[in-house]
Amino acid sequence: MHVAEQRDLGPEDARELGGFLEQRREQIAQRWADTALFRTVFTVSRDEAVEACKAVVDALAEVARSGRLEDVRAPGFDTVRDQLGRMAASRTRAGSSPAQIAGEVAVLREPAAALLRAEFEEAAGERAHACALALTILLGTLRLVVMETTVNAGEELIGRQREQLMEVATPVIKLWDGIVAVPLVGTLDSARSQVVMENLLEAIVAQHARYAILDITGVPTVDSLVAQHLMKTVAAARLMGAECIVSGIRPAIAQTIVHLGIDLGTILTRTGLADALAYALTQEGIVVSPRPVPGASPR
Numbered sequence: 416m417h418v419a420e421q422r423d424l425g426p427e428d429a430r431e432l433g434g435f436l437e438q439r440r441e442q443i444a445q446r447w448a449d450t451a452l453f454r455t456v457f458t459v460s461r462d463e464a465v466e467a468c469k470a471v472v473d474a475l476a477e478v479a480r481s482g483r484l485e486d487v488r489a490p491g492f493d494t495v496r497d498q499l500g501r502m503a504a505s506r507t508r509a510g511s512s513p514a515q516i517a518g519e520v521a522v523l524r525e526p527a528a529a530l531l532r533a534e535f536e537e538a539a540g541e542r543a544h545a546c547a548l549a550l551t552i553l554l555g556t557l558r559l560v561v562m563e564t565t566v567n568a569g570e571e572l573i574g575r576q577r578e579q580l581m582e583v584a585t586p587v588i589k590l591w592d593g594i595v596a597v598p599l600v601g602t603l604d605s606a607r608s609q610v611v612m613e614n615l616l617e618a619i620v621a622q623h624a625r626y627a628i629l630d631i632t633g634v635p636t637v638d639s640l641v642a643q644h645l646m647k648t649v650a651a652a653r654l655m656g657a658e659c660i661v662s663g664i665r666p667a668i669a670q671t672i673v674h675l676g677i678d679l680g681t682i683l684t685r686t687g688l689a690d691a692l693a694y695a696l697t698q699e700g701i702v703v704s705p706r707p708v709p710g711a712s713p714r
Contacts, residue, residue, distance in 0.1 A: 424484070426482045428548075428549050429479050429480070429549055430480055431542070432550055436527075440469055442530055444469040447471070448461055448465045451522065453502070455509075456502045467502075470494060474498075475557065479549065484553045485552060499560075500565075521558060524550070531550055585614055587614050591695070593623060594625070594626045595615070595618045596627070597614070599631050600633030601633065601634070602635065604640075608647070611629075615629075619652060619656070620655065624657050625656070627659045628661075628662055629659060629662070630688045632688065638675065645682070646682065658695075658698075660684070660695065661679075661691075662685045662688050664686070
């Protein structure tokens with residue numbers, strides 16, 4: 416190793432590594448198929464794992480022949496991103512951490528290095544060390560590519576989960592023909608307010624709703640930003656032909672709204688969801704009477 420470190424790697428070293436990877440493609444793939452990175456993803460068929468390994472070896476050979484051993488944007492790494500990226504995403508969904516996946520990628524070096532040592536067992540020391548160094552650099556870059564792909568996959572997964580949680584946390588419920596409601600629970604920020612508005616407007620169109628109830632009983636605090644979101648949602652519902660009712664304004668929230676100087680005078684409000692539903696039913700000409708108590712004498 417000392418001899419190789421005294422000079423920079425040349426294009427011929429990288430090309431020689433590419434030739435080695437191409438020549439030993441089958442042996443490397445067979446050894447890599449038994450490593451944790453591939454074995455834990457391809458659990459049904461080992462042959463499938465071997466084919467995946469061959470695709471990665473081919474991609475690395477292409478990178479080596481191009482001489483761009485340290486360039487994560489080298490065209491050959493596109494195949495690696497596609498193949499190992501899907502595997503890393505699968506491992507991430509299964510609970511593996513980026514550090515664990517990086518360690519599994521690092522394990523790929525030794526099987527290839529063992530074959531390389533055997534290849535150059537009788538060759539000049541300088542060529543052997545140079546090729547070994549090129550392999551180390553190439554697989555180090557591979558590790559960076561996989562880490563980048565893993566982080567991106569994790570961010571995409573978190574983004575999808577956040578969107579799903581928003582949709583689950585903002586359901587639109589049909590209470591009666593022409594009457595829908597959105598029970599809001601938790602903090603109402605800009606992103607979630609957008610989801611509320613979109614879901615509510617879609618429900619108004621789908622249900623031909625004439626009344627839409629926004630129940631904020633489960634909203635812990637109302638500030639000027641939340642109030643603006645509510646007013647925008649009410650205005651959008653009106654444009655769709657539905658009257659919007661805000662229910663669930665607790666005394667503490669009412670005081671906060673007054674202290675902030677927020678004007679909700681143009682918004683129809685009711686104490687609770689039941690009061691809002693009763694109002695909407697009355698406007699529809701539906702009279703709701705208490706159920707008679709069995710045995711009670713009529714008055």
